[in-house]
Amino acid sequence: MRYVSTRGDRTERRFCDILLEGLAPDGGLYMPVSYPQVDDATLTKWRGLSYAELAFEILSLYIDDIPAEDLRALVNRTYTEKVFGTPEITPLKTLEPGLALEALSNGPTLAFKDMAMQLLGGLFEYELGRRGETLNILGATSGDTGSAAEYAMRGKAGVNVFMLSPHGRMSPFQQAQMFSLQDANIHNIAVTGVFDDCQDIVKAVSNDLDFKRKYKIGTVNSINWARLLAQVVYYFAGWLQATKTNDEKVAFTVPSGNFGNVCAGHVARMMGLPIEKLVVATNENDVLDEFFRTGHYRVRGAADTFETSSPSMDISKASNFERFVFDLLGRDGARVKALFGNAEFKLTEAEHAHIAQFGFVSGASTHADRVSTIRWCYEAFGQLIDTHTADGLKVALQYRQADVPMLVLETALPAKFASTIVEALGIEPPRPAGLEHIESLPKRVTVMPVDAGAIKDFIASHV
């Protein structure tokens, strides 16, 4: 398998070349030159596999520059009951006939980002070891991504993590998750500013090309193809659990922000997985919903990006969205480049109509919807869900079809977003065993000013 850019650069690269890179040199995102097709016999063969075996089969279709036995061992070490809590790894939780949650949030940080990040940690360690290189990951987080990255990279050889977060602005639980890590290669930096300040520092440091090269600065952001690929696996796993024969279709609803998760669903569907619909659910930050309804893509500025009770979806520029548009427009890199050169664009009517062939539909949800959906789900089915999953469930109900099971991806556990659960139900969500007293553990964090120079000095003196 080879990979090309969405913006017209047709230089073909291999998996391990793009693994450690961010954007393609022309500013585009990497995509496989074609989608491997999974036929009926293969689907039948996959019915009996464990999650790790299934992951190996799917990853092997896209990774041909890691020896099969090495890849198999890496995947087997990653998707274990010990790390993800159940032998199924992503079990379905049935709410009623034809409606289920797919549990993706039982990894170490209680959000679905662990599904991909845990694999990325293993792949980074493997490839850096093979090359005899090191990497210093610099990132900014307001919550889920930073903790998932730290738990994936902790103790890994050849990798250091420098994670910036806005001082005093994450929930006590989120702070405790990150700051309680005592691993020598994990560096928490609490910046006395807001999230945007943290992100600006990351940009400033990355734009200093001499510094970047000298200190081998890298990222783990959601445009990384390996992260997306890891997420393709649980669409297959969900379909396999929900069906008995290969002619049965299912629909997925995906609480969306950067469009990484649902883009993996698109890839699975393009490979031939029988997916009837991919339902994109947003919160009040509805850039994606507007696009799917109208064909009009309109990035919002910071002032028009709302802070909501499903904060991991508070995104106004969906960084993976370009991948789908590339496929929608027949892989016309020049046209993609022209469109994404602007903060907004409008598809032609014919192009907009073409979306239906890819199975996409969309909807949006509000704080009041989240609260009432959390309440309804608890009262009707005894299932406690988090705010992001509630956005998904609310929109999923708009698109149910009689003979098509609807699977809503559970993207986080309620323990992470306790205050809205208390608002909806008057009860504290339970915490997984071992995390009851996480706030009282010793913390390892350095508080620093909004000053890119100071952060550079800190990195230089800690590698």
Ligand SMILES: *Cc1c(COP(=O)(O)O)cnc(C)c1O
């Ligand atoms: C990151 C995240 C999302 C959004 O996923 P994307 O891949 O960015 O669309 C939804 N819910 C939770 C809990 C998240 O952490």
